[in-house]
Amino acid sequence: MGFEIPxxxxxxxxxxxxxxxxxxxxxxxxxxxxLRKPTRPRKVPKIGERVLVLGASSGVGRxxxxxxVTRGARVCVVGRRKALLDEVKRECYGTMPSLGSSSQDVLSxxxxxxxxxxxxxxxALVEREWGGLDTLVVSAGVSALQPLMAVAGxxxxxxxxxxxxxxxxxxxxxxIAGAAVQGNYIGPLVAAVSFVRIFTPSFVIPxxxxxxxNTSKAPSIVLINSLASVIPAxxxxxxxxxxxxxxxxYQALSIEHPNITFTCVMPSTIEGDFRAxxxxxxxxxxxxxxxHGLKRDDVARRCIRAADYGEKAVFMPATMRFGHLLYxxxxxxxxxxxxxxxxxxx
Numbered sequence: 001m002g003f004e005i006p007x008x009x010x011x012x013x014x015x016x017x018x019x020x021x022x023x024x025x026x027x028x029x030x031x032x033x034x035l036r037k038p039t040r041p042r043k044v045p046k047i048g049e050r051v052l053v054l055g056a057s058s059g060v061g062r063x064x065x066x067x068x069v070t071r072g073a074r075v076c077v078v079g080r081r082k083a084l085l086d087e088v089k090r091e092c093y094g095t096m097p098s099l100g101s102s103s104q105d106v107l108s109x110x111x112x113x114x115x116x117x118x119x120x121x122x123x124a125l126v127e128r129e130w131g132g133l134d135t136l137v138v139s140a141g142v143s144a145l146q147p148l149m150a151v152a153g154x155x156x157x158x159x160x161x162x163x164x165x166x167x168x169x170x171x172x173x174x175x176i177a178g179a180a181v182q183g184n185y186i187g188p189l190v191a192a193v194s195f196v197r198i199f200t201p202s203f204v205i206p207x208x209x210x211x212x213x214n215t216s217k218a219p220s221i222v223l224i225n226s227l228a229s230v231i232p233a234x235x236x237x238x239x240x241x242x243x244x245x246x247x248x249x250y251q252a253l254s255i256e257h258p259n260i261t262f263t264c265v266m267p268s269t270i271e272g273d274f275r276a277x278x279x280x281x282x283x284x285x286x287x288x289x290x291x292h293g294l295k296r297d298d299v300a301r302r303c304i305r306a307a308d309y310g311e312k313a314v315f316m317p318a319t320m321r322f323g324h325l326l327y328x329x330x331x332x333x334x335x336x337x338x339x340x341x342x343x344x345x346x
Contacts, residue, residue, distance in 0.1 A: 038305075038308035038309045038310075039218075039309075039310065040218045040220065040261075040307065040308050040309070040310055041308055043217040043218040044134045044135075044216060044217055044218045046071050046072055046073065047071075047072035047073070047097075048072065048073070048074060049068070049072075049073040049074065049134050049135060050073070050074050050076075050126065050130045050132060050133050050134045050135070050216075051065075051068045051073045051074065051075045051076070051133075051134065051135040051136075051137065052075075052076045052078065052122070052126055052133055052135070052136050052137065052195070053065045053068075053075060053076070053077050053078065053137045053139060054078045054079075054113045054136070054137065054138050054139060054140050054187075054191055055078070055079060055113070055138070055139035055140025055141065055224075056077035056078055056079050056085070056088055056139065057077070057079030057080070057081050057084035057085050057088060058079070058084060058272070058273075059139065059270070059272050059296065060139055060224055060267075060270060060272075060296050060299050060300055060303070061077075061079075061137065061139030061140065061224070062077075062088050062091075062296075063296040063297055063299075063300040064137055064139065064300040064303060064304070065077045065088060065092055066088075066091055066092055066095050067297075067300050067301065067304060068135075068304065069092040069095050069096050069105070069106060070095045070096075070097075071304075072097055073135075074104070074105045074106070074107075074130060075092060075105070075106055075107070076106075076107040076108070076109070076122070076125065076126055076129075076130075077089060077092070077106070077107070077108045078108070078109055078110075078111050078113065078122055079110065079111075079140070080110060080111070080112050081110070082110040085108045085109075085110055086108070088108070089106055089108045092106045093106060104129050104130070107125060107126070107129060109121065109122055109125055113138070113140050113187040113188075113190060113191050114182050114183065114186050114187040114190055115190070116190055116193075116194070119190055119191060119194035119195075120194065122194070123194055123195060123198060126198075127198070132198060132216060133195065133198050133199065133216065133219075134216040134218070134219060134220065135219075135220045135221075135222065135307060136191070136195050136199075136220070136221045136222070137221075137222045137224070137303070138187075138188050138191050138192075138221070138222065138223045138224065139224045140183070140187055141183050141184050141187070141224075141243070142179065142180060142182075142183030142184060142239075142278070142279050143239055143278045143279070144176065144180050144236070144237075144238040144239040144242075144278055144279050144280045145235055145236075145239070145278045145280060146235060146278075146280045147234060147235050147237065147344070148173065148237040148238065149162070149165065151172065151173045151176050151177075151238070151280050152165040152166075152169035152170055152172060152173040153165065153166065153168070153169035153172065154169060156346070158345060158346070176238065176279050176280050177238055177242075179279040180238040180239060180242045180279050181242050181245075183242075183279070184239070184242035184243050184245070184246055185242050185245045185246050185249070188223060188246040188249060188250065189246070189249060192221070192249070192250070192253055195221075196221075196253070196257055196260065199216055199219035199221075199257075199259070199260050218261070218310075219259065219260045219261065220260070220261045220262075220263065220307045220310070221250070221260055221261070221262050221263070222263045222265065222303055222306065222307050223246065223247070223250045223262070223263070223264045223265065224265050224267070224299075224303060225243055225246065225247050225264050225265060225266050226239070226240070226243045226266060226267065227266045227267060227268045227315065227316070227320055228240040228243055229243035229244040229246075229247045229266060230244070230247070230266060230324045231320070231323055231324055231327055231334065231338070232327070232335075232338065233338040233341070233342055234338060234339055234342050234344040234346070235342050235344055236342070238279075238280065247264055247266075250262050250264055251264065254312070261307075261310045261312075262312070263303075263306045263307055263310075263311055263312065263313075263314065264312065264313050264314070265299070265302065265303050265306060265314040265316065266313070266314065266315050266316065266320070267294050267299050267302075267316035268293075268294060268316060268317065268320060269292070269293040269294065270293050270294045270295075270296060270299055271293040271294065271295055271296060272293070272296060294316055294317075298316075299316060302314060302316060
């Protein structure tokens with residue numbers, strides 16, 4: 001049996017209505033985005049929202065934690081470096097609303113989100129202190145900045161024959177790729193496996209198992225990914241491919257767990273020193289991100305708004321949604337722009 005288009009839709013798509021329809025649809029979409037109101041805060045009030053931020057010791061994760069605390073949420077900050085977490089915790093206390101606040105409103109624990117043992121400890125902490133969780137933010141990750149053959153120790157010059165990678169170079173490329181996979185895919189995977197259950201409603205009587213009261217009326221998981229996961233870029237082969245893997249992981253999880261809203265945020269270059277911890281120790285080829293990158297405050301605010309509105313995919317800047325589509329229509333144009341952005345020539 002073939003697919004039949006409803007008569008009303010067929011009429012709109014037929015001449016002379018077709019051109020008018022295609023002109024009106026984008027306007028209706030924009031109107032919908034502008035006029036709609038967030039529904040999640042009605043179910044999960046901003047004040048008292050239980051938020052867990054993985055990767056909160058620096059960057060967008062750190063800024064997100066402070067913004068959530070400012071609006072009255074309870075926040076647990078997680079990162080590998082305890083000294084930095086202590087700083088974040090003090091900053092959060094400094095922005096916390098004075099009325100109705102307690103020491104349990106800001107929690108911190110040093111943990112590696114790629115390690116199951118650490119995530120189980122984090123889960124136990126939020127269950128013990130808050131009885132559950134409303135929002136999980138996965139902000140941790142690693143960068144990689146070199147072309148793949150450069151990682152393998154092969155220098156590529158225009159007009160010259162490229163050398164073969166040595167056994168040692170191939171092994172080095174595999175090891176660095178493993179580090180990128182660990183930080184950009186295994187970490188988000190471990191986080192998802194660790195905390196998806198905490199959002200799942202239980203039908204066991206709460207008095208029998210107190211920890212099963214850890215449900216949320218509108219659970220949300222926010223993955224801070226990268227625009228590089230959907231628009232390919234030179235010098236970002238390892239970074240982009242591992243980020244793309246975690247993006248599809250969470251998109252597939254959103255289908256497997258429809259009771260949880262998964263939001264994937266894909267920003268372009270963000271200000272800060274994220275590139276300083278690259279697993280391949282590569283040079284930064286693009287313009288100074290602190291001068292030309294997105295502002296952390298703006299990205300953090302957009303992430304919170306996306307969670308409130310239950311958005312599935314967020315591109316930053318918003319115009320990059322069309323850049324993603326343009327790659328499939330005119331790939332050579334997008335590739336040239338990417339080479340210019342990253343100061344790369346082949």
